[in-house]
Amino acid sequence: MNTVASAAPYHHGDLRRALLDSATAILTETGRWDFSLREVARRAGVSHAASYRHFTDKEALIAAVALTGYETLNTRMTTAIDEATGAVGTLRAIGQAYIGFGVANPALYRLMFGQALPSIEGLPPAVLAVLTEARAVLRGVILAGARAGAFAIDPEDEQEVSVAVVTAWSLVHGFTLLTIDRVVDREVRPQVIDPLAARVAERLIIGLLPTQGRK
Amino acid sequence: MNTVASAAPYHHGDLRRALLDSATAILTETGRWDFSLREVARRAGVSHAASYRHFTDKEALIAAVALTGYETLNTRMTTAIDEATGAVGTLRAIGQAYIGFGVANPALYRLMFGQALPSIEGLPPAVLAVLTEARAVLRGVILAGARAGAFAIDPEDEQEVSVAVVTAWSLVHGFTLLTIDRVVDREVRPQVIDPLAARVAERLIIGLLPTQGRK
DNA sequence: CGCTCAATGTTACCACCGTCAACACACCGC
DNA sequence: GCGGTGTGTTGACGGTGGTAACATTGAGCG
Known part of the structure; x- marks a missing residue:
């Protein structure tokens, strides 16, 4: 699997995409790129450790x-x-x-x-x-x-x-x-x-x- | 150390300068600018909150x-x-x-x-x-x-x-x-x-x- | 000489962060 | 139905920026 997501994953739907969207949104809204991972997760309506299922880091x-x-x-x-x-x-x-x-x-x-x-x-x-x-x-x-x-x-x-x-x-x-x-x-x-x-x-x-x- | 031109602070001698030097040293050694204030203070042989007497932030x-x-x-x-x-x-x-x-x-x-x-x-x-x-x-x-x-x-x-x-x-x-x-x-x-x-x-x-x- | 006092440094604490491990769930093929 | 694996959660750890209360020390003044 993996790479460019076209098929929808399990629980959330497409959390990877949602996280990227949240990050991009924070980026354009605040103009800062030193946002916290936890804030991205919060924004995606997801627990703070969920990101680690999609991004190693x-x-x-x-x-x-x-x-x-x-x-x-x-x-x-x-x-x-x-x-x-x-x-x-x-x-x-x-x-x-x-x-x-x-x-x-x-x-x-x-x-x-x-x-x-x-x-x-x-x-x-x-x-x-x-x-x-x-x-x-x-x-x-x-x-x-x-x-x-x-x-x-x-x-x-x-x-x-x-x-x-x-x-x-x-x-x-x-x-x-x-x-x-x-x-x-x-x-x-x-x-x-x-x-x-x-x-x-x-x-x-x-x-x-x-x-x-x-x- | 040498005599200081303008104002030499109290206890440490010239902590402000020392902190700047530490930061610069970390910068050139590691090539990264996202060092921690605490590391700078540690390097200057000083408690981590001392910096706030010389830099607001x-x-x-x-x-x-x-x-x-x-x-x-x-x-x-x-x-x-x-x-x-x-x-x-x-x-x-x-x-x-x-x-x-x-x-x-x-x-x-x-x-x-x-x-x-x-x-x-x-x-x-x-x-x-x-x-x-x-x-x-x-x-x-x-x-x-x-x-x-x-x-x-x-x-x-x-x-x-x-x-x-x-x-x-x-x-x-x-x-x-x-x-x-x-x-x-x-x-x-x-x-x-x-x-x-x-x-x-x-x-x-x-x-x-x-x-x-x-x- | 001794006192005061403000500048400097320290300790203790807070909320938050990145990351990890253990756990809980839910959908898949069987 | 049933296990298992992909997915999300909880809780914890050490570290961080920042603040407040405390300790120290040197300078100015009597």
Whole structure:
């Protein structure tokens, strides 16, 4: 059994899902990810030790919540890619989807990338897989753009491609976190974030364009 | 021990400092920032309730540790600026100092930017002040470069300058975190981080250069 | 010199937490 | 019907953040 629950378990119905929902609810309501396992159980209407039938650990629960976050992030990115056209447009779309997700789910985003997990190692393999996939998607986009001549990148130079990937990811990741943490512009309103993000992204894109493509 | 600059407390000598030192030591040794107040006190050879004579809260202790981090980061950045020449060189130096600090003190960096602090608001004013100062320094560097014509930025356009500031900070912040969390390149060695950071930074700088300055 | 007193540190205690072991139940195949 | 295993509960343990009452000690003042 186990894994993605489609069949309903015994007593409660689907306690695993209910616990994940409770945790997510607390997360979005309070904006904090240091909730107690007991509170999650309480919220699910269940005894405090019941969680241990579904998660070995508190960390496992957190990781499961994070996993759902990674999955929806991946989904948003791939759908954004599908709807975009052109290398630059695709890159723009992917960044927009990424930042949009982070800003819309700040607590979840911080849990996904800032949490108690000492390092990427030690994460459940499922989480690692999703992360790796996200990176591969981004790399694919940049590689395609390089092959099409839309970026000033040699598609055969793996290192150069990697640098572009890391640069793009760093920029978007950093911008998202700075925005979430209100470091960027404390008086900024949600309506202002989108144009700001767009202009920030443009800075990167300019750096990627071949010389003849620049204004 | 040495003579203390300002105010030396009563019994212990300087328990406040000792507690900060213990916390920092635990932080760098274990790499975790969810240590217990009691462990800090134990390490300082003191009863667990003694901390409350110097810090109102566990969060206050954490914030104090973070503050020391912000201060040394600021110091490193300003000295890097002093030793650099030219707008591009200064920008490079500042980024290098920033990333170098983060990579050298991963746990401290994550505590500074990822921790329990729900948002930037609610932080002690001292922390806010240091953060604001750091941002002003970066803005000054970019503004000077724009005025000197080294960047393709209108120094009179405040928004354009802000965009450049946010872009640079986002890139460096994101790169530092991705590196710390080993998301960037799991097989990467410390020796590889510097060149990688340099090439990432170069991508940004290319985007900032005026057209005639590009290779 | 001795007294006071406030700053500092300690002890004892509270509610709560994560985790575990023992127990209780309920649905499954037989 | 019946056992057994998956599921949830109860109760306990050590540890935690935080508070209050108590002990100590050094500084200022007579």
